[in-house]
Amino acid sequence: MGLLAARLACLTDTVAILLEWVMARMVLHPGIQSKTQAELDAVVACGCAISDADVARLPYLQRVVKETFRVHQxxxxxxxxxxxxxxxVVGGHLVPAGTTAMVNMWAITHDPAVWADPSAFRPERFEEENVSVLGGELRLAPFGAGRRVCPGKTLALATIHLWLAQLLHRFQWAPADGGVDLAxxxxxxxxxxxxxxxxxxxRW
Ligand code: HEM
Structure with a gap:
């Protein structure tokens, strides 16, 4: 039952939760928000609707999403x-039959031995090295990897890219009076x- 609930949560919650995190970051980092909007304005004229096809020409926006997956998967x-x-026996440790094994992706993506300055939100890090989020690289695998990798990953990414592009193209986002709490x-x-x-x- 718990497994089924987790799978249903994956279908319904994850895209909305990631979008909430990315918008929190946009509000906290107005310079990154403006840079993403400048890229959008160069690709899609003000007043025009954004389509899925435009997303391929928005590499900085894709890096913003990737960095959000790294920090807040x-x-x-x-x-x-x-x-x-x-x-x-794994690395000298006995793992007895019956153990439930987990991969702590959060620990990997916040480990300074794996990512330089891991707590900094810096989409530009993916200009320096192009790391995939689709399961090919285990240091950033928010959709898992291998045989049980998330089958909704391409749909999820397409949805997040398009919605973020639409939200940032049409509106400027600022914090409300209470500010933003990243807890x-x-x-x-x-x-x-x-x-x-x-x-x-x-914005127009
Ligand atoms: C940001 C969005 C999403 C994230 C971060 C995410 C992440 C994950 C992760 C980490 C797993 C477990 C992989 C593993 O056990 O190794 C998973 C499994 C799964 N996801 Fe997603 N997911 C997302 C969106 C979606 C969407 C949109 C769908 C469907 C339309 C979906 C359907 C599934 C299903 C059915 C499984 C179970 C696969 C299996 O057990 O073989 N997910 N997802």
Whole structure:
């Protein structure tokens, strides 16, 4: 039952949660928001609708999403339902049969031995090295990897890119009076403890 609930949460919550995190970052980093909007304005004229086809010409926006996946992945404990069926020794440690094994992706993406200055939100790091989020590189695998990798990953990415592009193209986003609190809470997904409240102003 828990496994089914987790799969349903994946279908319904994760895209919305990632979008909330990315908008929190846009509000907290107005310079990054402006840079993303400048890229959008160069690709899509003001007043015109953005389509999926435009996203391919928005590399900076894609890096913003990638950096959000690195810092705030909605499913930080990958593979939490894997059951060890035989006793195994991993790195000198005995993992007995019956153990539920998890991959702590959050720990990997916040480890200074894996990522330089891991707590900094810096989409430009992906100009310096192009790391995929689709499961080819285990230091950034928000959708898991291997046989049980998320089958919705391409749909999720397409949805997030398009919605973020539309939100940033049409509106300027600023914090509401209470500011932005990046505290995390691990429920079925890793959510913002205090839901984001922000003020949009039409850009045109
Ligand atoms: C930001 C969005 C999403 C994230 C971060 C995400 C992440 C994940 C992760 C980490 C897993 C577990 C992989 C593993 O066990 O190794 C998973 C599994 C799964 N996801 Fe997603 N997911 C997202 C969106 C979606 C969407 C949009 C769908 C469907 C339309 C979907 C359907 C599924 C299903 C059915 C599984 C179970 C696959 C299996 O057990 O074989 N996910 N997802």
């Amino acid at each position: 909605p499913g930080p404990l990958l593979s939490w339902a894997r059951l060890v069926v035989h006793d195994a 995390e809470r691990l429920r079925m997904s890793l959510e913002m403890e205090k839901p984001l409240v922000c003020k949009p102003t039409p």
